[in-house]
Amino acid sequence: MPRGRTLGALLDEITDRQPHAEAVVFRGERLTYAALRAQVDRLAGALAAFGVGRGDRVAVLLPNRPEWLITAFAAARLGAVTVAISTFSTPRELGWTLEHAQPRVLVTLESFRGREYLGAVHELCPELARSAPGALKSERLPELRAVIAVEARAPDGVARWSDVLARGDARAPGDAARPDDVCFVLYTSGSTALPKGVTLAHGSVIANGFDIGERQHLTAADRLWLSVPLFWSFGSANALPAILTHGGTIVLQESFEPGEALALMDDERCSVYYGMANMARALLEHPDRPRRALAAMRTGLTIGLPEDVAMTMEAVRAPELCNVYGATETYGNCAVTDAHDPLDVRLTTQGRPLPGMQVRVVDPDSGRPLGPGKVGEFRVKGYLTPGYYRDPEQTRAAFDAEGWFVTGDLGLVGDDGRLRFRGRLKELIKTGGANVAPLEVEAILLTHPAVKQAYVVGVSDRERGEVGIAAVELHDGAVATAEALTAFCRERLASYKVPARIVFRAADQFPRTATGKVQKPRLREDLERLHAGEAR
16 A cells, blocks of 8 residues: 555655656657656646645546646645546536636646537636636636646637746645545536536545555556546546556556557557446457457456456456446445456456445345345445535435445345445436436426427447437427437537437326326336337
């Protein structure tokens, strides 16, 4: 276990031990741990000059790039909090997140994969164009003082990354953070229409991340291929601390593209895979796959059905791949198989709880604990979120009277102490590894003038695990096609939240309770049959 209990102290510890070892690889750039720390210290000095201090928020809207890591560690140096924003965000979603998080500084780029970030920020803060970097005073975002762009050029009011680093003091600032301080706010969809900002603390990120790495038997010689976004807990609260606490190398891919991914894994001799089944299938089916040896690949983490895990092992040639269970609120994972477990154990279970974690199974109605082999709801104690950012009501609702985190997931714990996941009680849809709250999608559909009512449910899908299907009733006399409603959603939602299919129903075609409430479990069954029939 590392001695450093904050992210800044962890970076110092590794750098002092192996300053010339590779820390980060990105395109043609290679940063040793010493070079990484030098840039972190410079940025920390610059952020301090912008007024960032203990408890302030620094928002990061970037794909997987070194600047994401540098910013997170620099914020940690100052005792500030990294707010991770999804690169899938639409202008509406970005506006909501920035208003909720109220960051002191935003680090971003002009655009990425067709999404114009700086344009959206200027619309949110028209004062930005008239402000000097660090002197912004925005009516809508009163805490925001500076916007930093990583590109070589930047519009009026936006500071260039290179200029900010050049102004930063190279002397290492003191570590203002404490182990119990929050280091990340990660936004995740839940059972409500709006995302929840899950807070995670330094010490628990490091301790749980180290234990995740131990289950994979990671060492300083390991090299992690990381295409899973850092704004997800699977990236920032799982993969990142797992590899860093063991002094390994992070090979970043800005966003997933299977041909480039195969080349990176092969050329950089990556040994650790983090990814979902849909990513592995794309790798397996890519025409370059047969000529890529992937000779160094050994372990990593994935989730899915036994056939998905087996397929992933074949796709990336990782014979010691691990299966997992967890949530953002449990620091990414609370249970992981051991890389040296027998194959059938890693295919059919999610392993034993990690050190410091407890998982019990309860009757979901009464909360009464159930014995081994009984299916019920998982509840977790141990390394848990301190709460949801600026949401005390949701925080209270997330824990039972004894302080166990209420997962909403069904499963059992066998006589061997291993978890076996059996599905979800919640209506949350998990598509390709991303969480989608049906209420959020329904709320958008209901803003369309033709839509009278809309219900979104998740159905099983071979490619993405689950996809959302919307059942919609139109107002009398209104006309709208599925294509038009899909386009409407695409303008207002991140792409992974857009329903895979929209079907139309008359009012009397929705299954209902005796009191007239739509029965979503029965609706899900109906749409599951429809989706399964068309998939054949």
